Amino acid sequence: MNARIKFSVLLIGLGVILAFLPFSTAKSFQLKPDELLLKSVSDSIYFSVDQVARFINNEDTTFQLIDVRSTEQFKSCNIPGSINIPFNDFSNPKWEVYLNQKGLKNIYYGNGEQTASYAWTISTGLNYGDNFIMKGGLNEWYNTIMLSQFEGENITPRENALFENRFNARKVFTQINSLPDNLKKNYFKAKHLLASKLDGGCE
Amino acid sequence: MEQLKSLGYIFLFLVIIMVLVIVRSINPNLFKQDPGKAIEATQNNSNSITWAQLKALNDHYLLINLGSGGKFDSVKVKNSMNISIENLLDKINRTILNESKDEIILYSGDESTTAKAWVILNQLGYKKLFILAPEENPEAFIYIFQPDTTARLENDSL
Amino acid sequence: MGPLSILSQFPEWINLLIALFIGVGFGFALEQAGFSSSRRLAGMFYGYDTTVLKVFFTAAIVALVGSQLLSFFGLLNLKLVFVNSYYMNATIIGGVIMGAGFIMGGYCPGTGISALSIGKIDAMIFLLGGLVGAFLFAETYSSIQMIFLGNYKGEMRIDEWMGVSPGVFTFILIVAAVLLFWLAELSEKRFSRPDITSEI
Amino acid sequence: MEKRKYMNPYLAGVLLGLVLLSAMFLSGRGLGASGGIKYAMVAIVGAVDKDHAMESSYYSKYFENGESPLKNWLALEVFGMVLGGFISGAISHRLKFKVEKSPKITNKKRLLFAFLGGMFFVYGAQLARGCTSGAALSGMAVLSVAGFVTMIAIFGSAYLFAWFFRSLWI
Numbered sequence: 001m002n003a004r005i006k007f008s009v010l011l012i013g014l015g016v017i018l019a020f021l022p023f024s025t026a027k028s029f030q031l032k033p034d035e036l037l038l039k040s041v042s043d044s045i046y047f048s049v050d051q052v053a054r055f056i057n058n059e060d061t062t063f064q065l066i067d068v069r070s071t072e073q074f075k076s077c078n079i080p081g082s083i084n085i086p087f088n089d090f091s092n093p094k095w096e097v098y099l100n101q102k103g104l105k106n107i108y109y110g111n112g113e114q115t116a117s118y119a120w121t122i123s124t125g126l127n128y129g130d131n132f133i134m135k136g137g138l139n140e141w142y143n144t145i146m147l148s149q150f151e152g153e154n155i156t157p158r159e160n161a162l163f164e165n166r167f168n169a170r171k172v173f174t175q176i177n178s179l180p181d182n183l184k185k186n187y188f189k190a191k192h193l194l195a196s197k198l199d200g201g202c203e
Numbered sequence: 204m205e206q207l208k209s210l211g212y213i214f215l216f217l218v219i220i221m222v223l224v225i226v227r228s229i230n231p232n233l234f235k236q237d238p239g240k241a242i243e244a245t246q247n248n249s250n251s252i253t254w255a256q257l258k259a260l261n262d263h264y265l266l267i268n269l270g271s272g273g274k275f276d277s278v279k280v281k282n283s284m285n286i287s288i289e290n291l292l293d294k295i296n297r298t299i300l301n302e303s304k305d306e307i308i309l310y311s312g313d314e315s316t317t318a319k320a321w322v323i324l325n326q327l328g329y330k331k332l333f334i335l336a337p338e339e340n341p342e343a344f345i346y347i348f349q350p351d352t353t354a355r356l357e358n359d360s361l
Numbered sequence: 362m363g364p365l366s367i368l369s370q371f372p373e374w375i376n377l378l379i380a381l382f383i384g385v386g387f388g389f390a391l392e393q394a395g396f397s398s399s400r401r402l403a404g405m406f407y408g409y410d411t412t413v414l415k416v417f418f419t420a421a422i423v424a425l426v427g428s429q430l431l432s433f434f435g436l437l438n439l440k441l442v443f444v445n446s447y448y449m450n451a452t453i454i455g456g457v458i459m460g461a462g463f464i465m466g467g468y469c470p471g472t473g474i475s476a477l478s479i480g481k482i483d484a485m486i487f488l489l490g491g492l493v494g495a496f497l498f499a500e501t502y503s504s505i506q507m508i509f510l511g512n513y514k515g516e517m518r519i520d521e522w523m524g525v526s527p528g529v530f531t532f533i534l535i536v537a538a539v540l541l542f543w544l545a546e547l548s549e550k551r552f553s554r555p556d557i558t559s560e561i
Numbered sequence: 562m563e564k565r566k567y568m569n570p571y572l573a574g575v576l577l578g579l580v581l582l583s584a585m586f587l588s589g590r591g592l593g594a595s596g597g598i599k600y601a602m603v604a605i606v607g608a609v610d611k612d613h614a615m616e617s618s619y620y621s622k623y624f625e626n627g628e629s630p631l632k633n634w635l636a637l638e639v640f641g642m643v644l645g646g647f648i649s650g651a652i653s654h655r656l657k658f659k660v661e662k663s664p665k666i667t668n669k670k671r672l673l674f675a676f677l678g679g680m681f682f683v684y685g686a687q688l689a690r691g692c693t694s695g696a697a698l699s700g701m702a703v704l705s706v707a708g709f710v711t712m713i714a715i716f717g718s719a720y721l722f723a724w725f726f727r728s729l730w731i
Contacts, residue, residue: 499619
């Protein structure tokens with residue numbers, strides 16, 4: 001018996017094992033269930049709308065806001081600088097380059113918390129970078145950032161900073177969302193170019 | 204004889220790989236589902252059950268409150284049991300979930316907690332798993348954005 | 362777990378060190394396989410020596426099987442491994458040109474480098490020609506951009522294209538390879554050239 | 562000393578496959594060779610005529626970050642290949658300066674065709690974005706269509722041309 005036959009037996013055996021491996025294992029969650037559950041009960045996965053407003057005012061580039069609502073809702077208004085990944089289309093592999101970027105925090109938001117929480121659990125389960133949820137979603141954003149007014153007599157420096165932060169975020173939000181559609185599109189396109197690509201091949 | 208021996212090593216190697224593969228395939232503490240399935244199931248809120256639908260089930264369901272710390276949280280529905288979110292995957296609770304032949308329905312006072320628990324259990328392969336829909340759709344936008352037509356973007360902010 | 366350099370954010374010098382070690386292994390394996398001999402490589406095309414086919418298919422299959430098992434055991438995220446983009450025109454035309462170069466020069470770049478390292482003078486000339494070829498490509502780049510970028514198909518994967526699981530495709534490839542190995546050994550007997558094989 | 566025989570091809574294939582697998586596991590990429598030749602060429606052009614390099618749309622991207630184009634994964638890997646080949650040659654007593662050719666042709670003819678072959682091969686490799694190792698072998702290992710097509714194109718065309726160049730080899 002020569003080397004070729006022995007080697008062929010080995011390869012065929014391995015091939016048969018591989019052929020019976022389930023189709024989807026490579027795509028399923030990477031984290032163990034206990035790990036994922038432990039992460040999901042932690043309070044540190046939430047950012048308040050005030051924190052998000054501060055990120056926007058400081059033009060912090062270590063996070064990206066991800067709007068998981070439908071494209072129509074996104075077009076009518078969204079938080080400046082967010083990218084739109086509708087949850088219905090979340091498993092499309094083309095989004096992975098945006099979602100799975102090391103050193104970048106993904107902050108998910110919908111109108112409420114439900115869809116963002118689905119998206120959070122899936123992207124955390126798939127072991128994509130750092131993921132967060134904007135507490136209360138866009139409804140909370142509207143309620144706090146867009147509509148709240150300071151009421152009272154004396155304003156403390158702390159409250160002053162808080163309201164100034166809200167006011168600035170409100171201004172950017174209104175300005176960008178009031179732009180004509182074609183200008184808006186350009187703005188979003190510029191955002192999309194940031195995604196990185198894998199390195200490799202002979203180039 | 205000599206030849207059979209070397210084939211023996213090859214079979215030994217194949218058997219080891221096969222055993223490892225089988226052990227991993229039947230390990231209950233691993234996710235093996237396609238996340239796309241979870242996304243599909245949430246389309247049009249088809250993973251949630253309304254009060255009317257709940258009544259129609261005639262008590263053939265397992266209603267679970269996810270309130271933490273072993274206590275029911277702000278919302279409590281009749282005929283439900285508490286499984287705290289942090290203990291969701293404990294052996295005893297897994298057994299309860301595994302043995303249920305009826306619809307498993309999750310709810311809590313916090314829509315985010317319910318959603319996360321739903322995805323985790325869905326990805327562990329539980330079928331007939333639903334969320335008890337709150338009175339109001341949590342994903343409705345309750346405000347209307349009023350564009351400010353006088354607003355102009357300052358050049359430097361683009 | 363893997364790919365380590367992507368998931369653990371190594372500093373640049375460690376990545377380069379890894380590259381060096383991978384290169385040492387690559388060069389060693391090519392030389393041990395006998396790819397440093399152009400007459401052995403050319404034997405593939407005249408039937409008297411089919412080492413190229415055996416080594417090439419074996420290596421691809423070992424990496425394919427290994428990466429899928431690692432991925433199954435959760436040790437390697439295959440989505441983070443680079444997949445070559447498929448530009449149909451450039452790939453086919455480039456491949457045909459490479460085939461012509463292969464039979465004229467007797468080496469491919471990898472085997473040429475391995476032959477250079479043990480002192481083959483023809484391999485040095487081959488690589489010198491290679492430098493000129495790369496230079497010509499750079500200088501003609503603007504005029505052949507149409508071919509270079511035409512018919513882009515994205516990062517197409519053959520298992521998805523055929524609609525089977527990667528494991529099933531690997532099995533098909535293995536069966537094909539086993540048949541090819543058998544044919545290759547038949548051909549080595551049929552076209553045997555003891556005068557050449559004894560020298561290389 | 563008598564030079565040693567080559568390794569069993571299947572064993573050598575397994576070894577090469579494991580090297581490729583570790584490249585995938587450690588760096589998330591396949592092997593490459595023609596890329597290293599290109600970087601060497603870019604470095605030479607940069608050293609000879611920096612202005613030309615900075616003007617051309619092709620070269621300038623390699624000089625953008627101000628570092629040497631040789632400080633690069635592929636370039637280092639190719640450097641390692643030379644080292645690895647040398648070690649293997651030393652172990653098996655195959656280190657020797659010589660021109661390898663069929664006894665029926667002259668040294669000059671062999672070297673001329675080696676030069677032409679190198680030119681064609683690397684030109685084609687640049688066009689196809691990789692050579693036998695970078696596109697075909699590494700591509701096949703990740704099931705990329707490009708890898709299989711490159712493999713078929715290279716070997717198909719080499720078989721086709723083999724008849725014309727048979728006097729070089731047999």
